[in-house]
Amino acid sequence: ETGVTQSPTHLIKTRGQQVTLRCSSQSGHNTVSWYQQALGQGPQFIFQYYREEENGRGNFPPRFSGLQFPNYSSELNVNALELDDSALYLCASRRTGGPYEQYFGPGTRLTVT
């Protein structure tokens, strides 16, 4: 088990609603990334936060937004939920600099109905 925790474990929302997912990074890790993993697919990079600023983003629309706090914990917010947003959302933390390995949390399973 990594030291990355995520909450909640599961979530069911209705199309059009908004959701906030939370992540606590592993101790000593100041860089946090979020990934979306649809069933049967590999994780897809949403964005990365370093020093409370978004410093990298994948091919996701602006309704996917995030925050990083001074203690390096992070939030992922998704507005105007669509059915295709149903997926496992993974948070990963790592040390900054270099191609260091990512430490993933257990994920939050989001179902949009």
Place this chain on the structure above:
Amino acid sequence: SQKIEQNSEALNIQEGKTATLTCNYTNYSPAYLQWYRQDPGRGPVFLLLIRENEKEKRKERLKVTFDTTLKQSLFHITASQPADSATYLCALGNSGGGADGLTFGKGTHLIIQP
């Protein structure tokens, strides 16, 4: 566009044999490549990292090779055990602090039969 291909079918291997998983990529020049293991309902777990200027890396029963000319990585598990059964993900990364994130393949489902 960038594309990563891993064995699309499940790979069935007899216990004790060597399992070899393939990762091919196109339209990409990665600075490094990583392999992760993922169990059902869990987050991926890091296994090995290999840089573009490295040919081979080993860790216990695991070995990964990286051929930037063929645009291919091979991942080997020797003396395989039923506990090695899982989905294995190949992930590519650029230089520059990782701000582009990792690009993952769909994964290969490995089944080690006793």
